[in-house]
Amino acid sequence: MLDANGGPSAGPPSAAVLVCDALDKRYGATHAVRDVSLTLAAGRTLALMGENGAGKSTLMAMIAGEVKPGSGSATVDGFVAVVHQELSLFADLTVGENICIGREPRLLGRGPVNNRALRTQARAALDRLGVAIDVDTPVSKLSPAEQQLVEIARAVALDPALLILDEPTSSLEPSQVDLLHAATERLKAAGTSVIFVSHRLEEVFRFADEIAVMRSGALVGAGPASDFTRESLVASMVGRELEQLYPDRSAARPDAAPILTFDAVGGHGVHDVSLTVKPGQIVGIAGLEGHGQHVVAELAAGVRRVRSGSIAIDETRAKLRSPREAIAAGIAFVPPDRRSSGLMLPLSIAENLTVAAAHRLHPSRLLSRAVEQRAIAPVAERLRLRYASMEQRVGELSGGNQQKVLFGRWLLVPNLRLLVLDDPTRGVDVGARAEIYSVLRELADRGVGVLLVSTDMLELIGLADEIHVMYEGAVRGTVPGHSATEEEIMTLASGVTA
Amino acid sequence: ALTVAGCGSSSSSSSGSATTRADPGGKFTIGYDVYWLGNSWSTQLAEEFRAAAERNRDSIEKVVYTQSDNQVQKQISNVQSMISRRVDAIIMTPISPSASVPVIQQANRAGIPVILVAGQADTRDTAAEVRADDIVFGRTGAEWLVRELGGRGKIYVLNGLPGFSTDTLRWKGAKDVFDRYPDIEVVADAHAAWDTARAKTAVSNMLAAHPEVDGVWSQGGAMTLGAIQAFRAAGKPLVPMTGENNNGLMKVWDSLNRAGDRRFDSIGVVNPTWVGSEALTQTLNLLRGDEVRKVNLVNPAPITSDNLADYVRTDLPDSFWVDTRLDDAQIRALFDR
Amino acid sequence: MERRASPLRARLLRSRELLVSYGLALALLIAFAIATPGGYEPDRILTILGQNAQLGIAAIGQTVVLLSGGLDLSIGPVMNMASVVSSAGMRGQDGNIAQGVALAIACGAGVGLVNGLLVSRAKIPPLLATLAVGTIVQGGYYVYTEGQPKGGVAPGLQSAADARVFDTIVPWWLVLWIAVWVVVAFLLYRTTWGRRFYAAGASPRAAWLSGVAVSRYVVGAYVLSGICAAIAGVALTAYTGSPSVSGADSYTLQTVAAAVIGGVAFSGGIGRLAGAFAGVSVLVFLSTILDTLNVDSAAQYIVQGAVLIGMMVVNRRLAGRGSGSAGR
Amino acid sequence: MSALRATARRSSPLGTTTLAGLKPAFFITLVSIVAVVIAAIMSEPFRSPTNVESLLFQMAPLLLVAAGQAVVITTAGIDLSVGSMMSLATVLAAASSSSAALVIAIVLAVGLAGGLGNGLGVVSGVNPLVMTLGTMAIFRGVALLVLGQPGGIVPPDLLTPLTTVFGNVPLTFLLAVGAVVLLWLATAETRWGRALFAVGGDEGHARRARLPVKRTLLIAYSVSGMFAALAGLALVARIYSGDPNVGDPFALDSITAALIGGIAVTGGRGSVLAVIPAVLLLALTDNLLNLAGVFSYWQYIAKGVILILTLWAYHAAGRPSGLLAMARGGWRKPGGSSGAAGSSGSAAKGAAS
Ligand SMILES: Nc1ncnc2c1ncn2[C@@H]1O[C@H](COP(=O)(O)OP(=O)(O)OP(=O)(O)O)[C@@H](O)[C@H]1O
Ligand SMILES: Nc1ncnc2c1ncn2[C@@H]1O[C@H](COP(=O)(O)OP(=O)(O)OP(=O)(O)O)[C@@H](O)[C@H]1O
């Protein structure tokens, strides 16, 4: 087992902001963090890498003092601020109130809140990050990216000695990632240390001075960022060579009749969206946050109702009034926010996997555990799900494994014809992503159509046969997947007229 | 005590609004607060009043009814709303003897006499009161039970709800008697909320804990019924139990008598529902300027095995209260509406 | 792949609250056996359980509603309504029992339907919807009876309330309770509907997106609760032998207490039906112990409250956090 | 960035959320004012001094207890013990024949202690409904031990101020309104108040933001206990005595009032100030039905219907999420008008669970 002690941080021990000494944590049968020792010097950025469930968030929580270590200790010289993987803002309070929560400026010493000063302080915090968001807006009205930025602003405003960013970029656009990068550079210059958790390799090399890699709870590699290459990093995370992230494309079937047809569809902020998805085809929808791509997914899945234009299934006009009707027609939906709309967190993995297919698995309506086991075992295997037991609460799984369960739900449905995916790999590690992608490809090869909405352009380019790029609620342009470039998509998505 | 006639007339002369009151042959507006309709006794009390109002149609312009659902707050508001409506007299059953005092005084200040029915208040400012004496109620049953047991034996006690004056007074009446007989031993007691189910459960538990028992003193007929059922369910022979004038008990008692059960006997201590009718009579007398006794305690002779046959109504439901002034048509109406 | 915990162990771990609540029930049972004369006799224990079947049955309905993420505060009024309606239907005749009971159950189901629709369609918070409906129901049977319930309980039904199964010591009413429990438990744990029901309770949005007709299940939960309350109301009326418009008032909160002691959380989807059985046992044996020890009423209130709280604290300690507390 | 809003809002000394919280109460305020005006024109008994005074006296205890309840509900909790705390306060006031100041001190101390007890239970993880169900029984028991039956003597120097009336306006009413306004300011414009809304909105998030979650909850329940005790004193002004059962109906009435005032049962939303129109509406309903001579069983029905209609109106007025107790996790029936921003909002809220 590798030990990061003394390795990466070159400075004298007295400059260490963080010292972790043999941190260890078990959750029942899960050994989440195993004997991790780590030091981090002031003004340095450490990227913490690892597959889903490797123990990154748990380690961070112990460092931040939110979770009591099973054994070992973490010592921080100064204040720790955390931007959590899952947003933790208060939806009903305003941006300003959120940023200053618990530290509101007060009148008359310990008197009432000074709201004017509060607004000023909050504005200053946002300015430091370089974002312009009205401090009086309730957080519930913000887009996920804006919420993420507010959360970061709140942490930065605390002037911490150590700033922990647990997957802060998963919902950010490139330009916003730039803002974050600039902010962390400023903090570093001021002596703040940063721990940065991300599954996006490009960002890791951009942000980090040092890299530490976790696998199955243990620290398996640590060193200056320059010691790693993309390939070596992936290999040490996954514990094997990952030949290829995106599976090969298969031959298109241009002659097949489309499963799904959008004809000038409009409503809920989108208009005149026309597209088709054919069997075996992966159709991508790209766009910057808030330009209507989620609405397209929801219209296709029956989550929202079409206001104008029409949707056809198998070339016959169809009215999808609910997900239930869509499912009956063989259309499945993977929503983007797995914790609130995807999973039933208090229920078991098995219950989560079988909810949609329950009636099909048990036509008599009587549950049979044997039938269920036979059906779900191969799915779990196929997705390389990491779990302690099928009866485990799904809420206890790591984020990436939760995503796999969500995805696996639809692999149990026999009449699946069209899979609508909205940001299906947000926060999913490379290894798991490769697995999900290959399953997607496999489904497509079986003739299932896929409508893939994603903020990750590389993902779209790597998977989709064609990519519709959205801007302000309409399709701005369509590019073939195999030859598309990031620049091309970005240009369309920013509304720049060619 | 002061007779209220003078008080009523003096106030009517001083208050310009009470125009009808001075006229002895005129018609009156009367406020009646129905304190509760949650059990059959309270329902029949209101019905007796209604029937009496019907009988006295000629003297009554209108009855303003309000309903308090056994809530002190509500009763205060209700009576105050009657004051706002300037009724000529208010008839009420105080839910709390102390809490009703201010509102009674408020009515008096507005020149409206207050007549209490089936309850009392901690004040002398009422114009008249018509009720059974709860202490006498408790005592009558206790004395009978002591006699029945020959002054010695183990007994169960079933009380109502703690914190209610009826409960306290009835038990006080009974306890005074039991205290005089050292050989009477209360082996178990419970508050069963005047409820059959609660009494049945309580007595079942008592039977398990104290299987030797010679008698039951109960605060109310519904609880006595529960006690009888508990004895039967446990397969125990019945013992003497005090009761009330509810038809359910009368019927069981009667059938036991017929079956020749010698061990069981009871006493129907009467808490008459017709105080509702009596209260109206007193009120009208008062308003007409007649002399009225301030405190009218009505404790009719209890029902015993000897006169049981005169009271029991096998044709009517258990929830009927015998010893009534309702006529047969009105009784039918009460149960068949 | 990693080593797997056995499914049984995992399932037990997920139901720690359940284990704890049964532990508490057992502890009280032992206290009962020690502290009260004859408390160790099976006959006595079964009798007590049989006498509280109405609470047990009503608590089953409450549990189902809590699992759906709701709350039913109309249970007491529905029980009273069932009491009034069934005796009006029976009119004291054995021949009319079926008719009276069916009428009560139909009314209970109807009230449940209204509750369910208000909650799932009109989006009124369950606490208020059921409170309001309960109030309306109460008004309804007062209007109907004017405080004086009609008809009467059939003697056959009345004697059944105290009768034992053939020559055993098992009360019929306990059998009735267990029968209702078995039916509901079968639906919840042995059918696909139960699966989908739990999903709808745990996360309505996620379930809806998975094709579950959430509002149907929510309505179903309230209807079931209405039916349970109606059966409980009839059982209570049979036990008392006479209808009452207020006899069941205390049951609403007792069912909530029973379900929660049994480990059911307010946030939906967390807890097991079996917990309600433990919860009812805890409440019942506690009050029986206090009654038997002849504890003064005022002191009884204090002891009951303290024990309820103490047990919940112990439950928290032993079962750990994660469900049922103020935050989710 | 299309979603950027750089609108400069005028800088109010009150918080934005504080002001926004008052909006939903506008509707019931309007309804209750209109009802008062119409009733005053139509009904002679209604505008009679006795009735006005009675109405205001009746409102005082409910105002106080509902305000405390509103604070607890804002934390996503509930306090069923307020009714018996009120009873306890009345018997303490009537059983201890000491000076007014001492009685008030005792009553407030007991209210504080009882509320703190509730808070300690809730903080240690006991479900609020069960915790306060337990203390409800305990307070009732204690009240019965203090005074076995209604009665007792309230010290005259306490009773005099309690029953003082200016014109037709009782002092207790004025004090109650004052206390509610103060409590509103405390919840809306102090650090504790902000933490209160945060904890109610999402306890887990609040813990992560290192807010003093426990202290916030303890204060919230203590406030509720104290306000219930004060409500008990306001009740003494009506019953001039102690009564160990008199507070019982207030447990549910206070919850009803708070929710009609727009406090979300899911916590984190609402305004304590809104209990004033809510209590007025409830008191008016009772009063008018009463004056109209509607018998109380119809009053039950009317009340239930009004309750449902009010909440329906909230729903229709476009603040559905505040009232969706059922739909935790931000479940909103899709197809609504809010568009993409709405769904992301619910996502933010739901990400918590
Ligand atoms: N509260 C908990 N109870 C039980 N198990 C838990 C809990 N929290 C985390 N785990 C388990 O601990 C392991 C590490 O989880 P953690 O969230 O730290 O992973 P991660 O590296 O952050 O993954 P991801 O990249 O998916 O966020 C996982 O197997 C997870 O299932
Ligand atoms: N055994 C089956 N084989 C194929 N399709 C099925 C089967 N059972 C159900 N379906 C389809 O799935 C959809 C939902 O099924 P169904 O209406 O039976 O479920 P339900 O019981 O009403 O759902 P819920 O339990 O959510 O109310 C229907 O469109 C139906 O055609």
Ligand SMILES: [Mg+2]
């Ligand atoms: Mg993580």
Ligand SMILES: [Mg+2]
């Ligand atoms: Mg169905």
